[in-house]
């Protein structure tokens with residue numbers, strides 16, 4: 001089982017992953033970007049805004065994804081792998097290229113492997129504003145509310161376009177209710 005938890009910045013992914021880690025103690029917990037040693041270096045480069053070119057930034061994420069797929073997802077294919085973000089973020093955040101082109105590039109980076117379960121936590125604009133106002137912003141969060149809402153729409157479009165097995169959850173529900181909905185989805 002290859003489970004991914006998706007959502008724009010502050011949607012509540014880490015909060016739910018912490019709960020999942022207590023329930024599924026045999027699962028492998030990982031993340032993109034930064035789930036491998038090379039990935040940690042790539043994460044640092046992208047989030048501090050080292051790349052001036054949007055294309056260069058996207059290729060750094062794709063390099064991270066290729067390494068992550070080979071070293072974490074495929075090496076643990078007999079286990080439950082639960083990842084904070086995935087190719088869905090990769091496709092949605094690479095807004096400057098047509099969806100179809102970015103899907104093809106991402107499929108190359110994952111060797112055509114798709115997640116078996118996708119959980120998308122969806123924020124309203126108001127709740128996103130509220131949550132972002134309470135934290136310091138990295139170079140991507142600094143692009144603003146409208147940018148992130150566009151990305152969230154692109155995440156939905158990507159999940160549907162790829163015909164994935166998914167659940168969309170209102171991220172402003174209580175932490176407990178979200179966690180119950182996730183557990184029910186994983187047990188279906």
Ligand SMILES: Nc1ncnc2c1ncn2[C@@H]1O[C@H](COP(=O)(O)OP(=O)(O)OP(=O)(O)O)[C@@H](O)[C@H]1O
Nearest residue numbers: 008009010011012013014015131171172173174175
């Ligand atoms: N269901 C919820 N209701 C209210 N607040 C929440 C909920 N879930 C998470 N939060 C709060 O929202 C903030 C962001 O949560 P979290 O760090 O889990 O998001 P994230 O998706 O992992 O963010 P990022 O992608 O930026 O790392 C935290 O302050 C967290 O306590």
Ligand SMILES: Cc1cn([C@H]2C[C@H](O)[C@@H](COP(=O)(O)O)O2)c(=O)[nH]c1=O
Nearest residue numbers: 009032033061085086089090093140141
């Ligand atoms: C995988 C991936 C991520 N991003 C963006 C999304 C976030 O702004 C950061 C990652 O930070 P987090 O603390 O892990 O949420 O990177 C992206 O632009 N493209 C991608 O492929």
